[in-house]
Amino acid sequence: MRLRKLTVVFTLLATIALMMASCGGGEGEGKGVIKVGLTAPLSGVGAKYGQDCQDGLSLAIEDINAKGGITVGGKQYIFELYPADDEAVPDKAKTNAERFVLENDIKFVFCPLATCINTLMDMNTRAGEEFLIMAYTSVPLYAQRSNPYMVTIPPPFSSYIPDFIKFAMGKGWKKVALLQTTGSYGELWGKTFKEAWIKAGGTVVAEAPASYYTETDFTAYIQKALAGGPDVLFVGGPSQPTAQVMKQARGLGFKGGFIVIDQAKMDEIADAIGMDMMEGSVGVLPVEDSQFSATLPFAKKYKERFGRRCTWETAIHYSAFHILARAIEKAGKVDDVKAIREAFNAPGVAELSGDEYPMAFDGINPNTGALFMPATASYVEGGKFVPLESIEWWKK
C-alpha cells in the first residue's frame, strides 16, 4: 500500500515537473519577433468563440510571415501569437495580460470579451507597461471612458438597430416580445432596442428574457412571450440556444418574424434549424453572403483547412490583424505603443479593401480608436439571406 502511494506521488511530481519544464516558449530565429497576445475563453463554454478568434489571428500571422514578415526601421520582423485562456473571467484575463506584459514583453493584446476588455483598460496605460488593446466587442466601451491605447474593431451593436426596426416596421409589425438572453450583454441590447422600438412607434407586448447559457428548454418563456400576441420576437444570445428558441417558437405556432441580436450568427442558426424556420428573421449578415469579394474564398479556404464553418470572428480578426501590422510598419517602431496607436490614424493604414480582405475597413476614429467597419444586416426571405445595405454608422 505504502509503495503504491509512493509510486503515485512520484508520478504526480514527475508530471508536474514535466508540465513546468515544457512551459517555456520557443525562441525566435534570426529575424526580429513581434509578439502578439490573445486572451480569450479557450476552454469551457466559450471555447469555440475563443478558438474562432485565435484562428483568425493565426491565419493572418501565417500569411504575413510567409511573405517574410514586415519591415520596421529597416529590420525584418515576423509575428508570433501568444494565446492564453481566460475562461471568460475578467480577473484571469487580467493575469493573462500581466503575464503578456511582464513575462513575454508583449505590446499588443487582442481580447474578444467586453468584461475582460474592461479590466484590461484599467492597466494598459501604466507607465513603462503600456500595451495596445485590440478590442473585439460591439459594446462601445470607449463611449464610457476613453483609453489612449485601445482600438475597437467591430461596429457598436446599436448601429444595427435602425435597420432592424426599419425592416420590421416595413413588414407592418408593431408588436414585439423580448426574448433575448439574460445577463448584462442581453440586458444592454434589450434596453437599447426597447427604447428605439417604442420611439419608432412600436409596442412591447411581453418581456421574457431567458438565460441562454443555462436553459435548454425555452417553451415556458416562449409561451409567455406568445401570450401577448407579438408580430415579431426579439431573440438572441449564443447561436445554438438562439436557434433553439426560434425552433421552439415555430413549434408553438409562431408565424411572425425574429429580430436576432448580433451575438448569434445567422448562418449557424440556419445550420441548426434550416432556413424555413428563419423566414422573416433579421440579423447580422452571414459570412458566406458577404458583399466583399474576398470573403467567400477566405471562408472556403478556412473550411477546407479546419473542417468548420468560418465565422465573422475569424474573418474580422484576420483582417484587423493586418491593420495592426500596417500600423506597426507605419510607426517604424515595434515597441512604442503611443506611436503605433497614432499610426493607425495615418491615412490608408486602417483602410482595407473588401477585394483583398474578408472584411473591409474604412478608417478609424482618431479620438475613440473605433475602427470603421461597416455593419451589414440581412433578412431571410424565400429561404434566402437578403443583404441590406451596409451601414456606415460612423457617418451618422
Next chain:
Amino acid sequence: MKWIKEKLNFNLLVGLASLTLAALLPLLLQRTSGGKYNMIVLTYAMIWAVAACSLNLILGFTGQACLAHGALVGIGAYSMAIMVERVGINYWLAFPLTCLLTAFIGFLIGLPSFRTRGPYFAIVTLCFNVIVYATFENWTWLSGGLAGQSFEVPPVLASRTTKYYFVLAFLALTVVVVRQIIKSIVGASFLSILSNESLSEAVGISAFRNKLLSFTVSCFLAGMAGALFATVSGRVDYSITSFLHSFNILVYTLIGGVATIAGPVIGAVGLYYLLDRIKGFGEFRYVGFGVLLILIIIFFPRGLMGGINQLRDWVKEKRSTKVAPQGEVGS
C-alpha cells in the same frame, strides 16, 4: 502541557520561517519583470488562501460543508468597491465595514441554514450562491453590468509590491486568527461538533450557536478575502460571485489538507500557481487536473498536509519507543 508546547514551537518555527521567506521573496522577484508577474500570481493566490482558510474554519474544524464561499467573497469584494466608490466611505473604514457586513450576511444565512445538516446544508449554501450570482448577473444597477464596479485603491497600495505585502499581512493575520480560535476552548467546541454533534450537545454545547459563530467568523474572513480581491484587482464584476469559485476554494482546502492550519494555504497557493503555470497546455489540461484531483483525494484523503502529518506520525512511531508521559499534565 510540555509536549504540546514543544510541538507548537516547532510549528511556530516553520510558520515564522515560511512567513520570512514569503516576506523576502519580493526582493528577489522585483528584479525581473517575469518575477513581477509571479508576484502578481502569488498575490492572487494568497487572497484565495485567505478564502480557503475561512472555509477551513467552518468545513474543516466545524464539519459543515459550505458551498457559498464564492458568493461571500464576491459580496465582500462588491461591498468594498461600492462603499468606496459610490457611498464615498474612506478605504480604511470600508475595509472593516466590509468584513462586518459579510459576517452579518453570513449570520443571516446561517440562521435558517443551520436547521439543516450535512449534505442538506451544502445544497442550501450552494443554492444561496446561485441566487447571489443570478442577482449580480442580472441586476446591473448593483453589479455595474459588463463594466463591473471600478475601484480606486489608495495610493499607498498602488504598487505590486505593497499589494503583495498587504495581502501577505492579512493572510498571516488570518492564519493567526484561525490558530488562536482552534487552540482555544472556543475552537475545541467547534471541533466537538465536527467530531460528535450529539455528544457535544450532551455536554452543554449548543451546536446551533457554535456553528453559527464559526460560520459568522468564516464569513468575516471571506469578506476580508473579498475586500483584498477588490483592492488588488481594482475592478469587481459579477463573475467573482460565481459558485465555481466556491468549488475552487473547496478544492484548494481539501487538496491542501482540511482541518490543518497550513493545509488551505499550501493548497490555495500551490494549486492557483500550478493552474496558472499550466495554462499553456490548452484545454486538455483540465482533463489532467480532473484526474489529478481524483487521484489525490483517493490516495491522500486528508490532503497534502494530512499526508505529511501521517508520514511524520509514521516516522515517529518507527523511531521512538513509547514513553508514557505520566504526571506531566502541567500547563
Next chain:
Amino acid sequence: MSFFINQLIIGIQLGSQYMMMALGLTLIFGILDISHFAHGHIYMVGAYLLYTFSVLAGINYWVALPICMIILALIGVLVERLVYRPLRGSPSINTFIAAIGLLLAIETLVRGIKKDAVRVPVPVDRSVSVLGMSLEVQRIIVILGALLILLMLQWFIKRTRLGIAIEAMAQDREGASLVGINVNRISALTFAIASALAGVAAVLMAPLGAITPEMGNPLILKAFVIVVIGGLGSMKGAIFGGYILGVIEALGVAYISSTYKDVFAFALLIVILAFRPTGLFGERAA
C-alpha cells in the same frame, strides 16, 4: 386558461426530465451516501452517444435508445469502480471533490473531441394542437416515456430480488450488509440503473435541443435541488420534487419573472428546508 394549462403541461414535461435525473441521484445517495455531482455529465455523455449512433452511424432512434442505455449503464459501473469505490468510507465531501474532478475531466474531454454543438433529428417531427396551442409530439413522448420508465423501475424495486435488496439497502445500509446482501454488487447495480435512467432522459430530451458539453451543468444543479427538497434517498421525494419543480419553474416564468426564475426556484428550496430540514419526504431528524 389554456395558457395556464399549456404552461402546466410544459412544467410536467420539464419535471419528467428532472425526475429521471433526480431518481438516479437519490438512489445513489440513499444507497451509497455519495453526492454524485457528475451525474449531469453522464447525461451529457448519453446525449453524445445518441448523436454518435443515430446521426453518425445512422441507427434508428428507437434502436439507439436501448444501446445508449446499456453503454451508459456500463459507464456508470466503471465510474463507481474507478472513482467512488476507492473512496468508500471517506467523508462525503471527499467524494464531492472526486465528482468535481470527474466532471471536469469528462466535460473537457468531450469538448476536446467535438467543439461545436450538435443536434439529433426529432424522431416524430410533428406538432399537435392542445387547447389552441401547439405542442411538439416529442414532448408528449418525454412525459409518457418518463412515466413508463417510472413504472418499470417501481416494478423492479418492488418485485425482483435485486430490486428488493436495493430498497433494503437504501433504507438500512448496515442492516442490509448484515443479512448478507453483497454491497459491491448492489452499488455497481445502483450506478448502472441511475446511469441508464440518465441515458433515457438524455435520449428523450436530446432531440429537443442542442447537445453541448456543458448541457449537464444546469441540470445537475436542479436535480440536486429536487433530491434535497424531496429528502435525500427518498424515491417518492424525487418523483414529486421533480414534477413540483418543473411546474413551479414553468409557472414562475409565466407569472413572476423570467429573468429571476432560478432565484425563485432556489429560494423556495431554502424556505422549504428552513421548515423541513430533511426535505419533504426525508426521515425526520431525531
Next chain:
Amino acid sequence: MSVILEVDGVTKRFGGLVAVNKVDFAVEEGSILGLIGPNGAGKSTLFNLIGGTIKPDEGRIRLDGKDVTGWPAHRVAREGVGRTFQTTALFEELPVYLNLAIGYRMRTKTNLFDALLRTPRARREQKEITQRVIEVLTFVGLGEYFDRPAGSIPQEAQKRLAIGIALMGRPRLLLLDEPTGGVGPEETGRIIDLIRRVRELGITVCIIEHKMKMVMGLVDRLVVLNFGVKIADGPPQEVCSDPSVIEAYLGECIA
C-alpha cells in the same frame, strides 16, 4: 433527602409505536437508580427524553422542581445533567485530554474575543480547565492515555472516559446508559468501583444496565420498563420478586 429528578407521565411515540408510555418516577438526591427492562423497552428513549435529545409528546420532566420539559440537550446539560450513551460516544479523533476539556466548556465563559486576544479571562479559564482535566483524569484513572486519540484507547478505558467527560461539568445528576456493555467481568468491577466513587462525590446516578448481578449490588432503587410501560418501581429485592417482572424477564432476574 430531596427529589432531584421527577419524571411525570412522560409519553413518546415514534410513528404508531409508543416507545415510552406515561412513565413516572422520581429520583432522590444522592441515590443510585437502576433502570432495567428487556431490549426495546424504551430505556434509552427515556434517557434521551430526560437529557433533552428528543422531546416528549406528553408529560413533564422536572429537575430540582424546575420544569425542563422540551429543553434542548445543551440547556439540560447546563442544568447539571451529565450523561453517557449506549454506544460509547466520544470525540474519537481528539486526544483524551481534549475530550475532557470539551466537557468543561459549559462551565467557562471564554468567548471568541477572549480566545482571539488571549485575555486574562481566557488564560484564567485555560488554567481552570487544565486543573479540572487533571482532576478528572486522575479520578477516572486515564492518566496514561491522556494524549492518545480517544478512539484508539481500550474499550473499557473508553467507557471510563465517557463517564469522565460527563463528570467534567460537575453534574448533579449522571445518566449512564450501559456503562459496562461489552466489557469483560474483571473490567466491569473497575467501572462499578468508579460509579460508587461518583456517588461518594454526592452525585446522583441513574443507570441502565443488563447485568443484573451488578445492578442488584449497586443500586438503591430499581425501575423496570417493559414495552414502554413502567411495570415495577422499588428497592431491588422487592422488585425482583414482583411476578410481572419475573414474567418480563423469564426469571432471569433472580439469577
